[in-house]
Amino acid sequence: MSSFKGSDNYIVDAKGRVSIPSKMRRNIEPAANQTFVVARGLEKCLYAYPLDEWERLETTIRDMPQSNEKDRFFVRMLMQWSEEVKLDGQYRLLLPRALMDFAEIEHEVFFIGVLDHIELWNPNNFKKYIDSKRESYERVAEHVIGARRQDSVL
Amino acid sequence: MSSFKGSDNYIVDAKGRVSIPSKMRRNIEPAANQTFVVARGLEKCLYAYPLDEWERLETTIRDMPQSNEKDRFFVRMLMQWSEEVKLDGQYRLLLPRALMDFAEIEHEVFFIGVLDHIELWNPNNFKKYIDSKRESYERVAEHVIGARRQDSVL
């Protein structure tokens, strides 16, 4: 099971390639077979799942009854934007154009490791996202943790 | 299960390395595999969790449904600032630049052992933090302990 963490700024070269940060690379299971599934993220970013984690997720989706319209819409959107991408010899992803456009990624990417997946942001959009949050990290933490105090997080 | 306590002042060398105080070192479980996760702390400091303690925490985070926006924000902030760091042969941590900058740590660190994690402060910031508290230790203690008397703390 992967456990990505940390963040980093990377260059996307003229061909649309980006290296996976080495600290995240170390958390990729061999079962992922050097392959990621890049999908449209929540908020304006991309999610990159190593293949093994993606398959876990896909199993959940498959088991979801597609009997209501909302679920079907969700699955269509998710799958429409998902692409399987294999790393090259230098552990780089070739980002599909459509997804780069969606996330407004150009010459730079801000990576965040988020447990089972890696997020790719346009660095400016990430700043805007953070700035749009009025509450401080401390207050959100108190709130989130407080709501779950019986589990004793942090 | 670790149980860090005490405090100490240490030097950060030009490469960003600090020794873990030996009295805290003794409380690290072999399961931590000489590895810490350094994260952004609450208030302007860093939290260093031995890997085994971090994994305990991470399990809780993973189980959090990421279906609401606030939770996603919290997880992104937490993970963005978290880095896995392995101790070198001399039991030193190499502090990631971004985290040093966040906590304004330069040539010196003030360590505090706080149960399951170790806190790293800029010594001046810790002084300021203490000074900013108007209530005395005694009064806060009365309040905190009082609120939990039924749990019989202390």
Added chain:
DNA sequence: ACATTTTACCCCACTTTTCCCCACTTTCCT
């Protein structure tokens, strides 16, 4: 169907950063 253009993918190369190892000094403990 074929020629032409575009896209994908492998390989090689250069620069910078990271990390591993060795070494010296000071403090602690018996």
Added chain:
DNA sequence: AGGAAAGTGGGGAAAAGTGGGGTAAAATGT
């Protein structure tokens, strides 16, 4: 007092990050 452990410093090999060219495959147009 002596030995061991703790705290601090620095050099060099290895890995990471970035860029570019060449060939093969795919897409496009006539």
